[in-house]
Amino acid sequence: MGLLDGKVAIVTGAGRGLGRGEALELAREGAGVVVGEVDEAAGQAVVDEITAEGGQAVLAIGDCSEIDSAQAIVRTAVEQLGRLDALVNNAGILRDRTLVKMTPEEWDAVIKVHLRGHYAPTHAAINHWRDNGQPGHVVCTASTSGILGNFGQSNYGAAKAGIASFAQIVAQENWKHGITVNAICPAARTRMTEGAYGELKAAGGKADFDFWHPDNVAPFVAYLCSDASSHISGKVFGVQGDTVELYRPFVSEAAIDNGGNRWSAEQVGGRVAELFETTGMEPAPQNGMARLRYTMKDRSGS
Ligand SMILES: NC(=O)c1ccc[n+]([C@@H]2O[C@H](COP(=O)([O-])OP(=O)(O)OC[C@H]3O[C@@H](n4cnc5c(N)ncnc54)[C@H](O)[C@@H]3O)[C@@H](O)[C@H]2O)c1
Numbered sequence: 001m002g003l004l005d006g007k008v009a010i011v012t013g014a015g016r017g018l019g020r021g022e023a024l025e026l027a028r029e030g031a032g033v034v035v036g037e038v039d040e041a042a043g044q045a046v047v048d049e050i051t052a053e054g055g056q057a058v059l060a061i062g063d064c065s066e067i068d069s070a071q072a073i074v075r076t077a078v079e080q081l082g083r084l085d086a087l088v089n090n091a092g093i094l095r096d097r098t099l100v101k102m103t104p105e106e107w108d109a110v111i112k113v114h115l116r117g118h119y120a121p122t123h124a125a126i127n128h129w130r131d132n133g134q135p136g137h138v139v140c141t142a143s144t145s146g147i148l149g150n151f152g153q154s155n156y157g158a159a160k161a162g163i164a165s166f167a168q169i170v171a172q173e174n175w176k177h178g179i180t181v182n183a184i185c186p187a188a189r190t191r192m193t194e195g196a197y198g199e200l201k202a203a204g205g206k207a208d209f210d211f212w213h214p215d216n217v218a219p220f221v222a223y224l225c226s227d228a229s230s231h232i233s234g235k236v237f238g239v240q241g242d243t244v245e246l247y248r249p250f251v252s253e254a255a256i257d258n259g260g261n262r263w264s265a266e267q268v269g270g271r272v273a274e275l276f277e278t279t280g281m282e283p284a285p286q287n288g289m290a291r292l293r294y295t296m297k298d299r300s301g302s
Contacts, residue, residue, distance in 0.1 A: 138179070217240070
């Protein structure tokens with residue numbers, strides 16, 4: 001018995017990396033899988049892998065950030081596999097550059113694939129579930145680069161922080177309809193990150209455990225796609241290696257007030273230091289990624 005027996009799930013960007021691992025894992029848990037891809041050869045290879053393992057999969061070629069393609073992916077699930085139960089928004093790209101050198105094209109491409117690439121399939125899937133009065137599960141793919149903030153990734157980080165907010169808001173809007181929406185911040189060695197993780201064959205606890213293998217992220221995604229997680233929604237999880245973390249959204253750390261009167265700029269400037277003194281936060285920019293619970297070195301096995 002698989003956790004997803006009789007269910008059908010879509011994974012966007014399922015032709016390689018994290019999406020491939022997620023598609024294979026969902027199929028191993030019993031789901032029929034729609035492999036969404038822009039790269040036909042990569043997508044077909046994953047369909048073939050799933051089929052060779054005895055699973056059920058179909059290919060949906062198209063850019064998931066285009067409304068027509070996103071609607072077609074949902075139609076493919078319903079028409080070819082009979083239903084839709086879960087959507088994994090995974091497709092993504094990078095165009096890393098510091099802001100002063102970033103072109104409008106680099107900005108727009110990243111914002112479109114990630115943010116519109118989450119909006120369009122989620123809009124189509126949730127409308128399908130709401131029209132049919134059925135529950136559903138959405139897994140979004142954010143990143144610590146967004147919610148913590150990584151140098152050189154203002155386009156990608158803005159999109160990924162936006163996705164974390166998107167998940168929290170769409171979760172609230174659809175909770176009473178039995179639809180869950182969560183986000184993961186994965187970390188793994190893929191085409192996207194081979195520069196960062198390429199040389200690391202991390203060991204974690206056990207010598208034969210490849211900590212940065214992309215397939216390590218997939219079981220938690222399968223859980224979030226299942227009815228076993230129906231009580232969890234609007235949450236952002238870190239997922240890497242053998243570890244799942246729960247992130248708290250932005251919280252207010254400290255406040256000052258002016259006793260019921262509007263501040264003058266001079267007055268508020270004279271008191272703003274209190275915000276930093278009481279929290280220990282620095283007024284200068286801080287490297288959010290330094291607040292990760294893990295470091296690549298800790299997990300490198302070297
Ligand atoms: N690898 C990591 O450590 C890491 C960390 C944080 C977040 N992420 C996120 O995880 C997701 C998967 O990343 P990955 O590392 O597996 O990348 P990857 O480059 O290995 O795979 C991404 C896949 O998405 C497909 N794709 C790209 N744009 C598409 C579109 N518009 N429509 C359909 N398919 C499209 C690509 O063809 C590719 O097969 C991305 O959203 C990425 O931002 C990855």
